Amino acid sequence: MAANKEVFLNQLSFENKKALDHVMNLMESFRAMNSTLELDEVLKKIMHYALNIVETAEAGYIQMLDESSNKLIIKASVGFNDNISFFKVNVGESITGKVFRDGCVRLISSREEIYNSMGDLSRENFDLIDTAHYNNQNIKSILAVPVSFGKNRIGVMTLHCFDIEDGISEIDLHLLQSFASQAAIALYNAKLHTEVQETLNEATLLSQRLKETNILLEKRTNIHNLLTGLSVENRGLDAIILEMNKLMKSNCVYVDYVEGTFSPKHDKYFARRIDDLFLLFRTKTKPAYVTIYDTVSVHCFIYPIRSGSILLGCLIVEGNAPLSQLDHLIIEQGAPILSLEIMKRRSQTEIMYKKTYESYQQFLKIKNPKQAELTAEELGIHHHSFLQTALIELDGNLDLHSLENEALLLLSHLREQMPFKDSLLFSYNNKITVFSAVQNANQEAYWIEIIENAIKWWNDRYTVVARGGISTGYYPPGQAEENHVKAEKALLYLRKQIEKGIIHYKKIGISSFFLDRPPAEIEAFMKETFSPLWTTHEKQEELLGTLFTYIQNNRSMAATAKELHIHTNTLYHRIKKIEHLLSLDFNCYEDFLKVQLGFYLYKKFLED
Template identity: 35%
Template sequence: MMTNTESILSYLEKNSKNIPYQVWIRKPQGESQYVTNDININSSVSPPSIPRNPTFTTFRQNQHVYLSFCYLEDYEVIIATPEKYYVMKAEELEHLNLLYKLSYQQEIVQKKDLELKNLIGGIRSITSSLDLDEVLKKIVTNTLKVIPAADRGFLQLYDPVIDRLIPKAFVGFNDRLQLFKVKIGESITGKVFEDGKPRIYHSEEDVYAAMDKYHISEKNNDHILSSISPFNSLKSAMCVPVSIGENRLGVMIVHQRSKEKKLTEYHLNLLNGFASQAAVAIQNAQLYSEVKMRLEEVTELSEKLKEKNQFLLKRNEVHETLTKLSLQNKGAEIIVLELNRMIGKSLSYFHTAENVWYPHQANRVPVFSSDEIEKIFLKRRTPVYVDIFTQKKESYYLYPIVNGATFLGCFVVSVSESFSPLDQITVEQGSAVLALELVKKLTMTELYYTKTHEFFNKLLQNKNREACLEKGKEFNLNLNSFLFVAIFEVTIYNDLQVLEMNIHRLISRIKRKLQHFSILIYGFHNKVILLVSLSNPSSVSAITKQFEVTINEWKANSGAPLRVGVGTIYKGIENVAKSYEEANLSLSYLKSRNKSELFFYEEIGVNRLFLQQPSDDIERFLNEVFVPLQTEHGEHNDLEKTLLAYIKNNKSASNTAKQLHIHINTLYQRLKKIEKQLNLSFDNSEDALKIQLACHLRETLFYQI
């Protein structure tokens, strides 16, 4: 079946009677077609310009007859034949005109059908997805199908956060285009977005002139030029707004650089129509993205609520189970064993006051020593992860158990594998229940200390010897054996709860050190009172050695210094009060010298004569000696220092002068002045005793006064 063009050429051949001819067909959008039956004719020769006529025109020039047939949309057919051979009749011309008109109309219908097909296909494509990124890519791809005369393009959407039009999808450009971000009103795309008017430019010069007219920045100019590599000259460009009503979302621009077809106002309208459909697709995708995001947020929130609900259920379950064990007085060890079962991991508990680990396991060495636990939580009251490296890495979760600011102990959980939030909640709830259990136990311990204190007071009074001896057996004490009292004093404390816990810890530590001896021990305020019963007095040295170890460990771990006063060892219950008094005097001696150490009453020496004296009396006595030596230069002047040095050097003038770095004559002058100020003489035995006693008290027992 012949095409329209073939039918027309057949008609020409039939009616031209072998006369040579040329046919030029000029179509809209710059397309053209050339046909001839003479191979000797130069095909590059163009026909002359012929005035357009609604039907057809005959034009003669250069011994040729030119027949011009004009139709709508700049569709034109020109037939040229040598004038000497021209034999076409009017009815033949009319028939030829009708043939070309029919061909033109059929071609227009086919073109419109294709455009409509591409437009519908493009709309169907961009609306087939709700994924925003995919929709944006499809818009640019299908734009070039709807406008086949264009061969590259890009889509920009407005970003209100940075107040710029941002490239979102492109075809025919490199990634440098992503840097092309224009302000509203800047360059062609910015201007189209600003006023919403579609624009078409028919030459490269028009495009660049418009870019300059709308003040494209130097940076954006570099970006758009470098995004086309290698650079190809433009033939034309079209830009339309992407809008829904008055709401502009962005702009679409296409370039023509290599194709022969011409971009026209018709194409601009077609692009504008497609852009309107694209705007709807973009808005739908944006709405879908927002709904999807909200749905994801709701889903995430729902999952979090579900997770929190699981946490609450787990918390209630753990609390109910452990509280039941506590109310049944099952004790700390049973609670710890139940926690092990709940989390399915190795969990142990360190009891600070008792210095023991739960659960008790024979021949098992704890991962952490008591000293390490105390150092870790000396100032920390929050959980901590600790890694230990031996043959392999082992991880542990340490959770402190506190009552107020008081550290009661901690859980140690092996977490070398997973440790879920539910496990953490179980440990957290376990700590709360165990804290109550420990406080309950500490209260019972306080009651025990109170009863022990009452019994110790009866020992001090010794009113009913036989009853005390019998009661002592309950404490595993032989009150007829050798006995002595030691008093441990915590010197620094601010919080009474912390002090109470420290007293419990100290008692536990002492009991552990003296576990092979018969003792009675209890806490009272900031002191620990200890009564030791010995069958052999030589064992005192072993006990006092443990006292020194306890003091050093305590200082290293808690930082709070201890004073320990030790009374003399005596035989029999009747001397308990005496040893207790001596222990208190030893503490007083340490306090007067501002020392924190272990001190024995026997070491006080001559100072024991003054320990019972009221401090006011001793202060008055010292003032009688030292106040007259004070001058306007201050309390610690040369005369006081000279007197103390002179007595300390056993009245040796040469040694005193050497110590003070003064000439011996200067020393003699000072001594004379001291005698004058105090109205006494160093040669008088009574005066000398007074001065020696004052200097001794000043430098030893009451040096602070």
């Protein structure tokens, strides 16, 4: 088992090498960008290194807002002819104008969708961009990323891929987002440097102020280069936080959103309130002063560390005194580097989980008992009599990347609660898979209780809904797929009911036969069954309601009449009229079963 694990890790390390080398190149680009304060030179270097980072991209440009015209103009480009320099778009126009306006990344991976997104582009601009590259008619994908410094959006970076289908990936998107954060700092530093030089020429009376600004700029650059160097050298998250603490007048600590771990490690007395802290900052993008209440009240400055819409964690500085200008500067320079460092870890985790997901899917297809047992052991499962499969999905008004992040948080909580060694837990997209083996029915019941409590814990705290399906029982080797399919059906049942929580496959009963049926087919069956009563005619609707009440009361005339507030004789005549209209005899088992089934399907799948 240990040997298999070592082979798996070595293989994983081999596959990660290119990604890690790519990140190293990214960090080296940060040094190069900050090696000069000349704006034009910085812009050229940004585009040069952007294309090195996204290797499949063949051309790109960076636009910045011209405040006098309120248009985005080309400041630097690679891979385009001179026509690109005349390309100017309004804020909100075409792809890049909308990225600048909304501050949202856009990755478009088809020529048709690209041209549809450019539908509002002026004819002049369309001709310019269309002739700026010889191969523009064969464009395959576009990635446009906003470039922002703090609250200020200063431009948009756009990359084009012409030759490779799906050439620009989601990983490229995340890396370019982090790169754009660093590029914004470099642009801001260069712009600030330019302004400083212009101001020095305008008035000697401002010399002292300019001197202080230059000192601050020098500190900013030195701090940035120092922290970037630690990341380039792979010194790790702890080393970066420790260096920030050496530079700051106040001590800070980083808390990871997914794992809940502190960096550097320590026993903070407010650690029990960290979940509440994250609950507060899940959607916040700005830092704030808060008071954490536990055995004592602790005043803190909280700086959320994010990558786009994803909350990665928080920097916490104890104390309610305003942070010094230097401390603010250190945190602002350190935050993007921490974000990139965390995303490096996440990339490795995502690759590992993807490999686990693929291995698990292959395992499910194995029907040979001996081969299934050997493959299960490679996944860490020593086969026992009882197999458990739980599938949990997160559903909410969030983008997929944010849902993936939330899934990692719930997965971390499950790992803390799961005591069984023979367990495989992983997340893929917005879903979590828990696959375990236990020795007896008591352990099986305990395992189910753990899953139920974890989902209840989540749904009691968060607006993102967690729902899950469970399938457990005695399964010989080679039948894991049947167990998995039952868990999928249980999850599908909850999804169709638009309910949260968790349900066991054995509790969905007859619904398991209809889960794969489209709603239109179920509705067609009911219309066929109840068509003479399925109208807007008031009298017919009354008869349909009577029938449903009659079925719900298990054909009890007395109970049905009481609920409808009518006499039993009136009910009797209604039932006879319904039988006549439907051409059915309710004393016939098959006829009454048909209306019972129609009523059941209506209540379970179409009532809402």
